[in-house]
Structure formats: structure tokens, C-alpha cells
Amino acid sequence: TQLLEQSPQFLSIQEGENLTVYCNSSSVFSSLQWYRQEPGEGPVLLVTVVTGGEVKKLKRLTFQFGDARKDSSLHITAAQPGDTGLYLCAGWAGGNQFYFGTGTSLTVIP
Amino acid sequence: ETGVTQSPTHLIKTRGQQVTLRCSSQSGHNTVSWYQQALGQGPQFIFQYYREEENGRGNFPPRFSGLQFPNYSSELNVNALELDDSALYLCASSYRDRGNNSPLHFGNGTRLTVT
Numbered sequence: 001t002q003l004l005e006q007s008p009q010f011l012s013i014q015e016g017e018n019l020t021v022y023c024n025s026s027s028v029f030s031s032l033q034w035y036r037q038e039p040g041e042g043p044v045l046l047v048t049v050v051t052g053g054e055v056k057k058l059k060r061l062t063f064q065f066g067d068a069r070k071d072s073s074l075h076i077t078a079a080q081p082g083d084t085g086l087y088l089c090a091g092w093a094g095g096n097q098f099y100f101g102t103g104t105s106l107t108v109i110p
Numbered sequence: 111e112t113g114v115t116q117s118p119t120h121l122i123k124t125r126g127q128q129v130t131l132r133c134s135s136q137s138g139h140n141t142v143s144w145y146q147q148a149l150g151q152g153p154q155f156i157f158q159y160y161r162e163e164e165n166g167r168g169n170f171p172p173r174f175s176g177l178q179f180p181n182y183s184s185e186l187n188v189n190a191l192e193l194d195d196s197a198l199y200l201c202a203s204s205y206r207d208r209g210n211n212s213p214l215h216f217g218n219g220t221r222l223t224v225t
Contacts, residue, residue, distance in 0.1 A: 041218050048213055082214075088152050096143075097158060097166055098214060099155070101158070102151060
């Protein structure tokens with residue numbers, strides 16, 4: 001069962017454009033993480049957010065955790081070809097597993 | 111520090127066969143989780159091993175089993191392979207202490223194809 005829905009599923013944009021990826025759930029999470037996965041590799045952690053309303057910035061990437069800790073967004077400013085990959089959100093509800101979202105496949109065209 | 115390593119990287123098996131996948135956890139980590147990732151989808155939790163015991167399981171049948179060794183490395187065994195078992199199998203290590211889980215560190219996965 002997928003508890004986290006991501007949108008859009010696919011995104012193809014030109015270099016320099018901005019984009020936002022959404023991660024939504026009806027469940028509350030203690031923390032939420034964003035990963036990026038490139039072809040042939042495992043997911044790599046980008047950020048962890050733990051407080052409702054928290055905003056974290058990682059260079060051109062801005063991550064926000066919803067006030068109710070049920071949703072999150074990832075905003076990329078001035079996308080570059082190196083940002084291409086599968087973006088995954090993952091929520092931790094305090095148990096022993098992380099629940100991964102459905103993924104957003106981003107392609108940035110030079 | 112040594113990252114998470116998985117072997118083999120690719121594997122082709124026939125329906126009905128059995129397979130063993132291996133994972134060496136990152137140094138300093140005591141917990142190993144296994145995930146199945148179908149093409150174009152997010153990873154699905156199979157199970158987690160902590161202190162050499164299964165510590166939580168997702169919606170996978172008993173023919174998926176595992177082991178964790180004293181050095182925290184782990185194996186995933188799948189019996190009676192089915193075509194739908196074709197996927198990328200990811201191992202992730204983390205450090206667990208008093209109910210808190212550190213972020214997951216993934217290996218590059220084993221691509222299993224069942225024909």
C-alpha cells in the first residue's frame with residue numbers, strides 16, 4: 001500500500017526553468033525525507049524534515065514540510081541537466097519502515 | 111567510511127528457482143532493510159533486520175526470507191521465483207537506537223530478472 005502520492009509522475013522541462021514536486025498523504029509522519037535516484041543506482045538522501053512547517057534549502061532546492069506533517073514539497077530553481085533523476089519522498093511514522101512515495105521522474109533538457 | 115555494497119549487480123533466474131542476494135552494510139550501522147523497486151515505482155518495504163532478527167515486515171509472502179549476520183551484513187532469499195519478482199532489490203543500512211531510525215543509506219541494488 002502506497003501511503004504517499006507524488007505529483008507529477010513525470011516532468012520534462014528546459015534548463016533554467018523552475019519546478020515543484022508534491023508529496024501528499026492522509027497519514028501523519030514523524031519525519032519526511034527526500035531522495036534522488038539516478039539510473040542504475042540506489043536512492044541518495046537529499047534532506048530530512050521533522051518539524052511541521054519546516055523549510056530547508058539545499059543550494060537551488062527548497063524543501064517544505066506541511067504544517068500538519070502530512071505533505072511536503074520540493075521546489076527546484078533554475079533546473080540544470082544534473083538535476084535529472086527520480087525524486088522520491090519517504091515518510092517515517094515511528095515504526096521500523098520508511099514509506100516511499102510513487103516517485104517523480106524529472107528530465108531537464110539542455 | 112565504507113558504503114553499502116550489494117552483490118550481484120544483475121541476475122537472471124528461471125521461474126521456480128531460488129535466489130540469494132547479499133548486502134554489506136555501511137560501517138557504524140546496525141540495521142539493514144530490504145526494499146523491492148519495480149520499474150518506475152517507489153521502493154516497497156520487504157523487511158528489516160536488527161540485532162540479527164527480523165524486526166518488521168511489509169506485505170510480502172513467506173517465500174521472501176532473510177538473515178543478518180554478526181557483522182551486520184545481510185542476505186535476502188527468495189524461493190519459488192515468480193515472474194512478478196522481477197525488480198530492483200535495494201538494501202539500505204541505518205543506525206537504530208532507542209526506537210529512532212537514522213536516514214537510510216542505499217546500495218546500488220541487484221537487478222533480478224525472472225524468465
